[in-house]
Amino acid sequence: MIPVSLPRWLGASGLFCLLATSPAAAQVAEVAIERALARELELSVGDTVRLGTAPDSMDRRAVVAAVYEPRPDPAEIAKRERHLRMHLPDLAALLGVPDQVDRLGVGLHPGVSADSAAAALNRTAFGFRAYPSSAIAAESSQTFLVVSRFHRAIAVITIVASAVFLLCIMLLKVEERRMDAAVMRFVGVRRRTIFGALLLEAALVAAVGSAAGTGLAFLAGAATNAYYRRFFDTALTFSQITPQIVLFSVLLSLALGLAAGGLASWRLVRTRPMVLWGRG
Amino acid sequence: MSEAGPVLLATALLKDYPMNGETVHALRGVSLRVHRGDYVAIAGPSGSGKSTLLQLIGGIDTPSSGSVEILGTRLESLKDRELTRLRLTRLGFIFQRFHLLPVLTARENVELPMAEAGLGGAERRARARELLAYVGLGGRADHRATQLSGGEMQRVAIARALANRPAVLLADEPTGELDAATGQEILDLFRRLNADGTTLVVVTHDQRLAAEAGRVIHMLDGRILGD
Amino acid sequence: MNGLGWGVKSLARHPLRTALSLAGIAVAAAMLLDMVMLSGGIEKSFSEMLLTRGYQVRMTPKGTLPFDSEATISGASRLVIALRSEPGVEAAGAVLGTSLYGRASDSLVTLFGYGIEPQAQALYQLTAGRDLARDDTSGILLSEPAAGLLRAGVGDTVTLVGRLDPQIAEAAIGRKLLVRGQVRWLYDYRGQPSVGTLLPVMQRLARQSSEDRASVLMVKVRDDALVAVVAERLRQRFPQLEVNSVADLVVHFKQRLVYFRQLSYILGSMSLIVAVLLVATLLTITVNERLGEIATLRAIGVSRATIVRQVLAEGAALTFAGATLGILLGLGTARYLDAILTSFPGLPAAFSFFVPRADTLTFAALVLLITGSLAGLYPAWLAARAPVAATLRAEAT
Numbered sequence: 001m002i003p004v005s006l007p008r009w010l011g012a013s014g015l016f017c018l019l020a021t022s023p024a025a026a027q028v029a030e031v032a033i034e035r036a037l038a039r040e041l042e043l044s045v046g047d048t049v050r051l052g053t054a055p056d057s058m059d060r061r062a063v064v065a066a067v068y069e070p071r072p073d074p075a076e077i078a079k080r081e082r083h084l085r086m087h088l089p090d091l092a093a094l095l096g097v098p099d100q101v102d103r104l105g106v107g108l109h110p111g112v113s114a115d116s117a118a119a120a121l122n123r124t125a126f127g128f129r130a131y132p133s134s135a136i137a138a139e140s141s142q143t144f145l146v147v148s149r150f151h152r153a154i155a156v157i158t159i160v161a162s163a164v165f166l167l168c169i170m171l172l173k174v175e176e177r178r179m180d181a182a183v184m185r186f187v188g189v190r191r192r193t194i195f196g197a198l199l200l201e202a203a204l205v206a207a208v209g210s211a212a213g214t215g216l217a218f219l220a221g222a223a224t225n226a227y228y229r230r231f232f233d234t235a236l237t238f239s240q241i242t243p244q245i246v247l248f249s250v251l252l253s254l255a256l257g258l259a260a261g262g263l264a265s266w267r268l269v270r271t272r273p274m275v276l277w278g279r280g
Numbered sequence: 281m282s283e284a285g286p287v288l289l290a291t292a293l294l295k296d297y298p299m300n301g302e303t304v305h306a307l308r309g310v311s312l313r314v315h316r317g318d319y320v321a322i323a324g325p326s327g328s329g330k331s332t333l334l335q336l337i338g339g340i341d342t343p344s345s346g347s348v349e350i351l352g353t354r355l356e357s358l359k360d361r362e363l364t365r366l367r368l369t370r371l372g373f374i375f376q377r378f379h380l381l382p383v384l385t386a387r388e389n390v391e392l393p394m395a396e397a398g399l400g401g402a403e404r405r406a407r408a409r410e411l412l413a414y415v416g417l418g419g420r421a422d423h424r425a426t427q428l429s430g431g432e433m434q435r436v437a438i439a440r441a442l443a444n445r446p447a448v449l450l451a452d453e454p455t456g457e458l459d460a461a462t463g464q465e466i467l468d469l470f471r472r473l474n475a476d477g478t479t480l481v482v483v484t485h486d487q488r489l490a491a492e493a494g495r496v497i498h499m500l501d502g503r504i505l506g507d
Numbered sequence: 508m509n510g511l512g513w514g515v516k517s518l519a520r521h522p523l524r525t526a527l528s529l530a531g532i533a534v535a536a537a538m539l540l541d542m543v544m545l546s547g548g549i550e551k552s553f554s555e556m557l558l559t560r561g562y563q564v565r566m567t568p569k570g571t572l573p574f575d576s577e578a579t580i581s582g583a584s585r586l587v588i589a590l591r592s593e594p595g596v597e598a599a600g601a602v603l604g605t606s607l608y609g610r611a612s613d614s615l616v617t618l619f620g621y622g623i624e625p626q627a628q629a630l631y632q633l634t635a636g637r638d639l640a641r642d643d644t645s646g647i648l649l650s651e652p653a654a655g656l657l658r659a660g661v662g663d664t665v666t667l668v669g670r671l672d673p674q675i676a677e678a679a680i681g682r683k684l685l686v687r688g689q690v691r692w693l694y695d696y697r698g699q700p701s702v703g704t705l706l707p708v709m710q711r712l713a714r715q716s717s718e719d720r721a722s723v724l725m726v727k728v729r730d731d732a733l734v735a736v737v738a739e740r741l742r743q744r745f746p747q748l749e750v751n752s753v754a755d756l757v758v759h760f761k762q763r764l765v766y767f768r769q770l771s772y773i774l775g776s777m778s779l780i781v782a783v784l785l786v787a788t789l790l791t792i793t794v795n796e797r798l799g800e801i802a803t804l805r806a807i808g809v810s811r812a813t814i815v816r817q818v819l820a821e822g823a824a825l826t827f828a829g830a831t832l833g834i835l836l837g838l839g840t841a842r843y844l845d846a847i848l849t850s851f852p853g854l855p856a857a858f859s860f861f862v863p864r865a866d867t868l869t870f871a872a873l874v875l876l877i878t879g880s881l882a883g884l885y886p887a888w889l890a891a892r893a894p895v896a897a898t899l900r901a902e903a904t
Contacts, residue, residue, distance in 0.1 A: 142852040149847045154774065157538055157840060161781055164531040168785060171524055172792045231765075267523075331900070340806050341896035361810065368808020377902065379803035383516035392513075396809050440807065 029090035030065035036233055037082040038067045051094055060094050062086065075143060077232040106130070163256050166206075170260035173205060174198055174268055181268050182276035191269040198268065202261020209257070210250040217241055217249070285352060287447050287479050288314040290337050293346035295329070295502075306332040307343070308502040314448065319474040320481045321493030329502040330483045331452055337481065338371055338450045339363050351447055368397055372441030376453035378433040380425035386412060386436045387421040393443040404443075411439035415469060431462035438469060442478070449473065451482040455489060467492050514817030515824040517793065528789045529829045532879070535782040536833020540871040541841045541861060542775035548862040549764050550757045556857050557753045559693050562598070562629035563734045564726035565756065566590075566741065566748045572759055573723045573751075574604050574694070580748060583706070583721035587624070590726055593744075595737045597729040600627030601706055601721035605713035609657050609702065610666040610681075616656045619701045620667070621692065622709025622721070629693075629725045631703065636661035636688030644708055647684035650692050653700035661686050667702065669712035682712060697849075697856040724748070767848075767860070782829070782875060783882040786822050790886035794818060801890050802898035811891040818887035819880055826879025830872050837871075838863055 031051075033043060043049065043064050052058035070076075070083060092098050108117050114132035121130035131139075177198060184194050221239035228238040268276070295307040307329045314320055322330045335341040337348050339355045348355045350370055355363060367373075380389045387408045394404035412421050415435040417428075425433060434454060441449055454470075455463035467489055474480050474494075482489060490496050498505040518525045557565075566586075568578035580586065583601040590599035603622035608615040621630055625639045631648065639646045647665060649657065659665045668681045684704060692701045704712075710720060728737045738752040751759070761768065794801070801814055841861035848860040 139852075146847060146851050149850075150844065153840075153844055153847055154770075157534065158774075161531065161534040161538060161778070164527060164534055165781055165785060168524070168527040168531050169788060171527060172788060175521075175524070176792065176795075228766075335896045335899070338806070340899065364805070364808055364810050366808075367806065368810075371808070373803075373807050375803065375806075375899070379799065379902070381513055381800060381804075383520060384513060392804075392809070393807055396813060444808075 029060065029062040029086055029094075031062045031090075032066035032068050032085040033064055034070045034083050035067055037084065038064070040082070043067075053095060062090070072234050072236040074236055075140065077234050077236065104128075159252065162253070166209075166253065166256045167260040167263075170202055170205070170257060171264040174202065174261060174264035177201075178268065178271075178276045182273045185273035185276070195265050195269045198265035199258065199262055202265070203254070203258055206254050206257025206261070210253045213253065214246055214250065217246075286313045286349075287316050287318075287351060288312070288337055288481070289349040290333070291347050291349075293333065293336055293348070294344045295332050295336060295341070296344045305502055307336070309346070310499075310502070310504055311346075312337065312497070312504075314479060314481055316447075316479055317474070317477060318479050318481075319470070319492070319494045321490040321496045322481065322483045322499060323485070323490045323496055324499035324505075326485075327501075328499040330499050332502075333499070334450055334452050334481065334483045338373060339367050368393060369444050370447045372444075372446035372449040374434070374437050374441050374449065374451035374454050376456040378425075378430070378437045378457070380433055380436055380440070382424065382426045385422050385424055386417060386428065386432075386439075389425060389436055390439045390443055393440060397444050407443065408439070411442055412436070414442075415439045416465075429462070430458050431465055434458060434462075434466055435469065438466075438473075442473075448479045448481060451480065451484075453484055453486075454482060455484065455486045464488070512820070514819075514821035517797070517821060518825060521793075524789065525825070528785050528825060529832060531785045532782050532826060532829025532875075533832035533836055535778040535785070536830045536871070536875050537837035537840055539775050539778040539782070539875055540834055540837030540868065541844060542771040542778065543871040543874075544837075544841055544861040544863060544867050545844075546768050546771040546775065547867060548860055549767060550761055551864070552859045552862050553760050554753055554757050556693060556855060557756060559632075559857075560629035560727075562725040562727045563731065563753050564728060564738050564741065565751050565753075566724040566726065566745065567722070567751070569747055569749050571749060572756065579603065579715060579720040579722055580724065581718040581720055583719050583724065585719070586721075586724060586745070586748075587627075589744075590724065590741070593726075593737065593741065595729055595733050596726055598627045598727040600624040600629070600725050602628075602630060602723050602725065603706055603709050603713060603715060603720060604722040605709065605715070607702075607712055608668040609653070609700075610668060611657050615668060616700065618653055618656070618667070619695075619699060620709050620712065621701060621703040622706035622713070623703050624706055627725070627727070629727070631690040631692050634689050634691050636686070639687055639703070639705060641705075643687065644705055645683075645685055646687040646704070648688050648690045648703040649686055650690060650695060650699065650701045652698050653702050654686075654689055656700045659686050661688060665702075667704075667712055669714060682708070684708075693857055694855045696853050699856075779874065779878050782826065783878050786825055786879050786882035787885055789825070790818060790822050790883050791889065793821075794886040794890045798890075798893050798898050799902040801893045802895045802902065805893065805895045806899060814890050815887040818890050819883040822883025822886075823876065823880040826876055826882075830875045830879070833875070834868060834872060 028048065029051075031049065033041075038044065041049075045064050045067060047064045049062050049064065050058040051060040051062050068085070086094075088101070092100065106117070106121075108114060114134065118130040118132045118135075181194050181198070185191075218241060221241050224239040225237060229235065290310060290312040293307050293310040293312075294305075296303050296305050298304070310329070310333055312333070322333060324330050332341070336343050337350075339348070339350070339358075342356065350366060353366065355366070358366065380386075381392070384392065387405070390408040390411055391404045394407060399407075409418065409421060412418055415438055417432060417435055417439070420428060420432060425436065428436065434457075438449075438454075441451075451470075455466050458466065463486065467486075470480060470482070470489070471492055480493075482493065484490055495507070497507045565573045566580070567573050568576075568580055571578050580601075583603070587599050587601050590596055593599075601622075601624060603620075605620050605622070607618055607620045609618045610616075623630060623639075624641070625643075626641050633648075634651075639648060647667070649659065649665075654660060657665050663686050664683055665686060666681055666683050690703065692699070692703075695701050703709075706721065709715075713720075726737070726741070728734045734752050735754070738750050738755070741748075742750045804814060805811070841863065845859055845861040849856070849858060
C-alpha cells in the first residue's frame with residue numbers, strides 16, 4: 001500500500017491510498033499511474049488496484065488504463081511524491097466530495113486580456129478568486145527565483161575567489177622569470193620588450209587556462225546532470241552552460257589574467273637588473 | 281679522538297659528476313691532512329676543484345671514491361642524520377655570498393645553529409652576543425641581515441660558523457664578494473681566529489689571504505700541485 | 508623553535524604575494540565555513556524549531572507531513588484522549604490548520620487559522636496580552652501581520668468568516684471574537700497573517716466540526732530518550748496515522764533539501780581545494796626561490812626535519828591567518844546568503860539555513876588548518892630533498 005496524490009492542476013486533488021490487488025471486477029474506474037509508481041508497485045496496464053482515503057477503507061477498485069511519464073517538474077523532484085490521474089467524477093466519488101474542485105481553468109476569447117478578465121471575475125464572483133495564468137506562474141516560480149539569487153550570490157563569491165587565485169598565480173608565474181628578465185636586461189633588451197613578452201606569456205596562460213576551464217566546466221556539468229537525473233529519476237537539466245556563460249567566463253579570466261600578468265610584469269621590469277639577479 | 285691525530289684527513293679523493301651528458305672529473309685523487317690550529321689556504325684557478333674539495337671534506341657532498349675523516353670519524357660511514365649533526369657541531373661553514381637568512385636579525389642568524397643543536401634560549405642569546413662582539417658587530421645584533429653591509433654580513437656569517445665551537449672552520453672564497461678594505465677586515469679576523477686556536481681551511485683566489493695562511497695548497501685540474 | 512621562525516618570518520619577504528594568498532585563502536575559508544554551516548545548519552535549525560516547545564512527535568494523516576496537504580484526521584478529541592493515556596506521554600494536543608477570512612472594514616482579508624488546545628500547544632509563543640483559556644470560545648490570538656491586516660490589537664473585536672460558498676453567495680459561517688493576545692506562530696512564514704482560536708471554534712469556521720477533524724496531533728514524550736520507542740508504539744496503535752518523531756521529520760526535510768546539502772559538500776570541497784592549491788603553489792615557489800638558503804642551512808647542519816617543520820609552519824601560519832580572516836568574512840556572507848534562502852515562499856520565518864555555532868566554526872577552522880598545513884607537505888618534501896652541494900655550486904655562479 002502506498003499513499004498517492006493527484007496533482008492540483010488536474011482540477012481536483014486529494015491524497016489517498018493505493019493497493020495493488022487481484023484482477024478486476026466489472027464497472028471499475030480507470031486510472032493512469034506515473035512510471036515511477038508503476039515500477040515501485042510492479043504494476044502494468046490492465047492491473048487492478050484498490051483505492052481508498054484511508055488504509056482501513058480501501059473499498060474502490062480501479063484498473064490501470066495507462067502508465068505515463070510525468071512532465072519534469074523541478075518543484076516536485078525532492079518531494080518524492082507519487083501521482084496518478086483519474087477521471088474527475090471517479091475522484092470526487094472516492095473522496096466523498098461530489099461536484100467540488102480545487103480550481104477551475106477558464107479559456108478566454110482571443111484578444112481578451114487575462115488580467116482584466118480575472119479582475120472582472122473577482123469583482124463579481126464570491127467564494128473564489130481568479131488569477132491570470134501569468135500570476136500563478138510568477139508565484140510558483142518564486143522558489144526558483146530564490147534558488148537563482150542564491151546561485152548568483154555563490155557565483156559572485158566564486159568569481160572573487162577565482163580572481164584572487166588567478167592574480168596570485170600570475171604574480172608567482174611572472175616572478176619566476178626574475179632571472180630571465182635580469183639576463184635579458186643585462187644583454188640590452190628593452191624593458192618594453194620584456195614587458196610585452198611577459199604579458200604575452202600571461203595571456204597565453206590565461207587563454208589555455210580558460211580553454212581547459214571551459215572543458216572542465218562541460219565535464220562537470222555533464223557529471224552533475226547525470227548524477228542528479230539518476231538521483232531524482234527525472235529528465236530535468238540541472239546544469240546548463242550557455243554560450244553567454246562561456247563567453248563571460250573566458251573574457252573575465254582573460255581580463256583578470258592580463259591585468260594580473262601586466263601588474264606583475266610592470267613590477268618586474270621596474271626593478272633594477274642587479275636586484276633581479278639577487279645582487280642588488 | 282686522539283689529540284695528536286689530524287683534525288681532518290682526506291685520502292685519495294675522486295669526484296666525478298655528470299654535466300651536459302659528459303662526466304666532469306672534478307677531483308682526481310686528492311689527499312689532505314689538517315692538524316689542530318692549522319690555517320690552510322687552498323688556491324687555484326676556477327674549475328681546479330678547490331670548492332669541490334671543500335664540499336667533500338665538509339661532508340656536504342660525497343666522493344666518488346676515497347675517504348674523509350673528521351676527528352677520526354669516517355664520513356662515508358655516517359647516515360645523513362649523523363652527517364648533518366657532525367656538520368652542525370664539528371664544522372663551521374663560511375660562504376662567498378654569506379647566505380644569511382634575510383628575515384632574521386644578525387643575532388638570530390648566529391643563534392640558528394645553536395638552536396638547532398638544542399641550546400637553551402638564554403645561553404644561545406648570550407653566546408650570540410659574545411660572538412657578534414668578537415667579530416666587531418656588538419652594536420648591530422638586532423639589525424636584519426638585509427640592513428648590513430657586505431663585510432658586516434660576512435662577519436655575521438663567521439660568527440654563525442663559530443656558534444657551536446667547531447673543530448674546523450671551512451671557508452669558500454670568503455672575500456670574493458668584498459672590496460679590498462672590507463676583505464682585509466675579514467683577513468684580520470681570520471688571523472685573530474687562528475691565533476685564538478681555530479683551525480681554518482680556506483678556499484680562495486685572494487693572494488693576500490693565501491699569503492696570510494700558514495700553509496697553501498695549490499690545485500689545478502682536480503689535483504694538488506703543491507702543498 | 509629550532510629555525511627561529513624562519514619559515515613564518517619569510518612570509519613578510521613578499522608582502523603583495525602573501526597578501527594575495529591570504530585574500531585567496533580567506534575567500535576560500537569563508538566559502539568553506541558557509542558551506543559547513545549550510546550542510547549542518549539546515550537540520551539543526553529545523554530540529555530546534557520543531558523542538559521549541561518540547562513536543563517531539565507529530566501525527567498526521569497517512570502519507571503526509573505536518574501542514575503539507577489539506578488532509579485531516581477525524582475524531583481528533585478521541586485520539587488526543589487516547590494519546591494522553593499512553594505510557595510515557597506527558598502531553599498531547601490537536602491542531603487544525605485552515606484558510607479563512609477576516610473582515611477588515613468592508614473587505615475580506617485572507618488569513619490562516621489555527622485551531623488549538625491552549626493547554627497542550629507547540630505552535631506559538633505569546634508576545635503581548637494573554638493566552639486563551641481552555642474554555643475561551645470567544646477569544647482569539649493574532650500574529651503581528653494578522654493584527655496589521657485586521658487593524659486590531661489586544662482587547663479589540665474581530666470578525667472571522669469561514670469557508671465561502673459560491674452557490675449561495677454568502678459567508679456560510681461568521682463569528683465575532685475578542686483579541687486576547689498577540690503571538691508569534693513558530694512555523695509561520697515571514698508576514699503570514701495567522702490567527703488562533705480554540706479547536707472547536709476553528710472546526711466550526713472550517714466546517715470540520717461534524718467529524719472533529721484536525722490537521723496534526725502533537726505529542727510530548729516525558730523522556731527524550733524514549734521518543735523513538737513511544738513513536739514506534741504509536742505507529743502500531745494508530746496504523747491509519749503517520750507518526751513522525753522530530754528526528755524522522757528532520758530526515759524528510761533533509762531529503763527535500765538534499766540539493767543544498769550536496770551543493771554545500773561540493774562547494775565546500777572546492778573551497779578546500781582552492782585553499783590547498785594556493786598554499787601549495789605559494790610554498791612550492793617560495794621554496795624553489797629559497798633553495799640556496801635551504802642548502803646553506805643544510806650545509807651548516809640544520810636537519811631535514813627542521814627544514815620540513817619550517818615549511819609546514821609557514822603553510823600553517825598562512826592558513827591560520829587566512830582562516831581567521833575567512834571566518835569573519837564567512838559570517839558576513841552567511842548572513843547575506845541566509846537572507847536570500849530564507850525568502851523561500853512558505854518557509855517558516857524562524858528557520859535559518861546558516862547557523863553560526865561554535866562547533867561549526869571550530870570544525871571549518873580545523874579542516875582548513877589541517878588541510879592547509881598538509882598542503883605544505885609537497886613543498887616541504889622538495890625543501891628536504893634539495894641537493895646541498897649542487898645548489899651551493901649553482902648559487903656561487
